[in-house]
Amino acid sequence: MASIKLLLANDKVEGIRYYEAYRKHGGYASLEKALKSYTPDEVTEEVKKSGLRGRGGAGFPTGMKWSFLAKPEGIPRYLVCNADESEPGTFKDRYLMEYIPHLLVEGMIISSYALGANTSYIYIRGEYAWIVEILEQAIAEAKANGWLGKNILGKGFDHEIYVQRGAGAYICGEETALLESLEGKRGNPRIKPPFPAVKGLWGCPTVVNNVETIAAVVPIINNGGEEYAKIGVGRSTGTKLLSACGNINKPGIYEIDMTISVEEFIFSDEYCGGIPNGKRLKACIPGGSSVPILPANLLLKTAKGDTRYMNYESL
Ligand SMILES: Cc1cc2nc3c(=O)[nH]c(=O)nc-3n(C[C@H](O)[C@H](O)[C@H](O)COP(=O)(O)O)c2cc1C
Known part of the structure; x- marks a missing residue:
């Protein structure tokens, strides 16, 4: 069991950074399944069943965090991917984004569908400058192939992803400082409560999740939450x-x-x-x-x- 591969199953496949190879190796099947077979709440339910806990450090249960998201009528909600990864000695998020960027893009779209977010952001550590281009290319490829934009798969769900580069401050990995920085301000942490789930980006309900957490949603939907929970x-x-x-x-x-x-x-x-x-x-x-x-x-x-x-x- 120890060598099971869900995120790195295809990381050594030639060209996996690009849409064609990613799709050929099962990419976007999970998003297709989510949109065609599940309601947004059912996606959240699968994530809850999986037992997935945040991979950004604190280990908070992801499905529970999603279910806390406030859903007032007429106010946008956001998903923000925390790609700040400034902790010395860590480079797992960098690896995922650099080599399998579509896994993050696919996970972002599925997660945003579950949360009812039409816009999401990847806030990336300033020093990861070269990865911004890689992510933007993956986003453009996903859009060209109908996985982003208006009325995705004819299911009435619209979505766009934007990449924002930080200026290289460790504290901007903390989710509320990250949101301040994303809004163009100095990255000072906010006093909580209110939590981002109620008042996050631009004062709207927001979920902040780590890169690996969001990527893990892809195999969870592919294999089912219960199967995922059997591992570990x-x-x-x-x-x-x-x-x-x-x-x-x-x-x-x-x-x-x-x-x-x-x-x-x-x-x-x-x-x-x-x-x-x-x-x-x-x-x-x-x-x-x-x-x-x-x-x-x-x-x-x-x-x-x-x-x-x-x-x-x-x-
Ligand atoms: C000082 C500080 C730095 C942090 N840096 C990061 C970081 O670089 N990346 C990250 O994902 N989470 C970081 N976190 C945790 C985030 O605040 C937040 O809990 C996390 O992004 C939530 O995602 P998850 O639930 O998917 O783990 C940091 C927290 C603190 C207090």
């Missing part, structure tokens, strides 16, 4: 992308199911492949560098048999 353990369902860097043999991006231990992740050849020259592990940082350092005595299997797993509860 406890309340850590589905797969998770990990950016691995530092003094390891195989730095890179890995997709795991959340049943593997930290020790297995660092030492197994399938993942990081251990430490160069067989050196002893002293510690690791099991998240971005805002996360406390996890010393070896707390993560290696102890005499008591305690194991630290790569999931929300254990870490």
